[in-house]
Amino acid sequence: MSSILEYFSGLFKGIKSLLIGMSVTWKELWTKKVTQQYPENRDTLVISDRFRAELTMPHDENNEHACTACGICQMNCPNGTINVLSAMIETEDGKKKKILDTYTWDLGMCTFCNLCVITCPSDAIKFENTFENAVFTRSKLVQQLNHEGSKLRVKPPKSTESVTKSTECVTKEAQIK
Amino acid sequence: MILNYSQPLEFTNLITWLDTALRSSMSEFWVLLIEFVLVAVGLLAAYSVIAMILIYAERKITAFFQARFGPNRVGKYGIWQSVADVIKILLKEIIHINRSDRFLFFAAPFFMIIASMLTFGAIPFGKFLHAVDFNIGVLYVTAVSSLGIIGVLLAGWSSNNKYSMIGAMRSGAQFVSYELSAGFALMTIVVLAGTMQFSEMIEGQRYCWNLFNGHISSMIAFVIYLISGHAETNRGPFDLPEAESELTAGYHTEYSGMQFGFFYLAEYLNMFIIASIATTVFLGGWMPIQIHGLETFNQIMWYIPSYVWFFAKTGVLIFLSLWVRWSFPRLRIDQLLNLEWKYLLPINLVNIVVMVIIVLTGLTLTDLFPGLF
16 A cells, blocks of 8 residues: 555656756746857956966056066976066166066966966066967967066165055054954 | 638648649649649658758757857858758768678668658648548557657667667667557547547547547646657657767767768657647647637637648647756666656556546536537
8 A cells, every 4th residue: 555655656746846847947948148159249258357368567657567587487487488588787876787688478388377476576477367369370479578668667765665564554453353 | 711711821722723723734643643742842841841940949949948049150040050050961971881781771761761751741730731631640640650660770780889789779668668658648539539530630629629628638648648759759858769978879870971860850850740749639730729609719710820820839849848858867778667667658548548438428528518618
């Protein structure tokens, strides 16, 4: 007797679960389509800021960058993608100083591991999310990142910087509290 | 007479005009020959056009179920996609494989396509759009549509490929089991309708579809017919003969070009055939919705051509089959046979007895409410 009961309860439970499944797919039929139609949707395309597609060296309006040509990024690059060429110049007060000459980055060899950006002591380089990097020849993949005639940005005097930093810390602590 | 003028979109006038024009100028033999050829060409054309439309609709609806757009590059909304596919498949090379049973290998797709073509010819598409109206139409359709399995088994055997063979054997087991249920479900309705002829069946459903006429029993038969029809066409959750994750493509693994195209075409047309037989037997076929006593309403319904009614009802059933297909996971072979032999078949047998009792004791809707239905 109980087996007959089991047979019928199993049958109706099965039908019920099938109907639930069909109602789920019915709702799915009317959901918004998730397909991204790429070349047409260029204007509205949202690429995550964290997406690493192209290494850049930000320059400000005075055509100044923050790279001191220390070469740490080149040393940390696992593939030898970065090549920092530096030049020695003599400053006005007679000191010898190393400045950046050319900063080349080979897109074709880069694995986008971000180690160069992490290790840069002066935050001179960063990865942008501009992903349309296709070119027709391999030589075009090698890019020079520092602009023509650009200079090292002169840091503001150290004392003011430390003051601002400490005030920042204080305000942050206050916020946390 | 009024009915003739009120149905300008029906093919009735065209067909009778063609027939009288031919008869006035030639002998009986040539008239019949020309008409047979015309019917055959018409059916073949309808066959391929319906297959193309079905492939497009299937891909679109499938995409919508998966929150995609589906084909949308070839023409507006991708409507020329299946035309492009047909051209591609016609141009493809048929690869000859070594150590296969050549004769059977080439014969197999024809078994498939001929079986579905023979069934296709017996479907009433509309008023007077009915190539063969046998007095045993239901029996003929069940008998002829089961020829397709020979093609599947031959394809699996002659390919000399273990995946094809396993796929074909699974398909054979599945088809033989579910053919039984489909047949019994149709027999239930034959008991109700009292005829096996499609045209009489449709005429009998003028005011009340068979689906409602036999209420409980008909509904059960309808659901069982849809399930087993699904299984027969190797689709939906019953597509384990073609389970691509295990068997690459099942019985048609080794086929290419138009030979594969035949299998593909037959699969889609079988889906259409199952839906159209269900329409004819359960949902009143091409008959417009008619209600006793509302003469104006009935007249307005007749303005819509009968083939539109037929394709609309069939389309709803095809959509249902796609809905089921994208809702449920694939069954295992033991679950498949369990479902048939432990559930569908016993329910079906009881259902026939119930239907006989309903008909004999006058519990059908037409008997209970004679003025209403």
